[in-house]
Amino acid sequence: MLGAWKSKPQFPPVCVSAFELLFWQKIMLRMGLRKLQDKVALITGAASGIGKATATKFINNGAKVIIADIDQELGQETAKELGPNATFIACDVTQESDISNAVDLAVSKHKQLDIMYNNAGIACRSPLSIVDLDLELFDKVMDINVRGVVAGIKHAARVMIPRGSGSILCTASVTGVIGGVSQHTYSISKFAVVGIVKSLASELCRHGIRVNCISPFAIPTPLVMGEMSQIYPHVDAQRHEDIVHNAGVLKGANCEPNDIANAALFLVSDDAKYVSGHNLVVDGGFTSFKNLDLPAPNQVQ
Incomplete structure (x- = not known):
């Protein structure tokens, strides 16, 4: 039956019963399509957006996931x-005890933790000039976006080191790849995430643990849409989404949560078994170039 398909099948089909889902899961396993079979993952910020899309992707590939x-x-x-x-x-990733408890839940319930995805983060609106920087807001953002990531890696490493294996992933951003894309507070926090990954990969590689991050382009997640509604309160949600997508440079495609989930699946699976300390930029080429915008020859006197 499988050989009769002339086009690539979708696994599993969109609408299936519980029995049919079990059937398709077995088919996928036999065909080697369930890349995280018997793995246990913990994802912070997993209730919506990128986190939810990634949790869905991991579960569809055989993992058990702590949301x-x-x-x-x-x-x-x-x-x-x-x-x-x-x-x-x-x-609450600002509370180290919460992160520790989440890690302990994974181990107590499933006997192991194979994957830690530090995805929780917060956006912010702050003055564009450094001289007007709100340091109280700065501390709040760093507490979530940076300290929360460090705490996540700390407690994941606590249970992964004795096992001699594991994959740790973090969400960075294109604003942590080049400056000037966002206001300073958020950008600095995401540059820090990339630095954290580079620094901790150097230690944890000795224990068989890989550490990587993903830098997505802007995606109209609830977090981003909330920020857009503050910047452009006079237009509707569809217009906000259009503004986000139109900021991209790759024509014919938009960056969506599932694109990041696919990148995450690659990085935590055996497909990337020798990849560590890497920042996978998913931006359609946005950070790879800058136009000089030179005047045309006939415009120069």
Whole structure:
């Protein structure tokens, strides 16, 4: 039957019953399509956006996932939606004890932690000039975007080092690749994430643990859309989404949560077994060039 397909099949089909889903999962396993079979992952900020898309991708590839998020209601809804292989735990990444508890839940429930994805983060609006920088807001953003990532790696490493294996992933940003894309506070926090990955990969490689990050282009997630509504309060959500997509440079495609989920799946799977200390930029070429915008010869007198 499989040989009769002339086009690439979609696994599993969009609408299936529980029995059919089990059937397709077995087919996918036999065909080597479930890249995270028997793996256990913990994802922070997993109730929506990139985190939810990645949790879905991991579960569809055989993983059991701990959904860690500060939003308890949304997190519980997400875990219920994703099925029995998803478990929710309330987690504020500014509280080290919350992160430690989430890691311990993964180990107590599933006996191991193979993948830690530090995805939780916050955007902010702050003055464009450094002389007007709000240091109280700066500290809040760094507490979530930087300290939360360090704490996540710390506690993941605590349980991964004795096993001699593991994959740790973090969400950075194109604003941490080049300057001038965002206001200073957010940009600095994401540059720091890239630095954290480089620094800690140098230690954890000795224990068989890989550490990487992903730098996405802007995606109309709830977090980004919330910021856009503050910047452009006079237009509707569809226009906000259009503005985000039109900022890209790769024509004919937009950056979506599933693109980041695909990148995450690659980095935490055996497909990337020798990749560590890497920042995978998913931006359609945005950070790879800058136009000089020189005047045409006939415009120069």
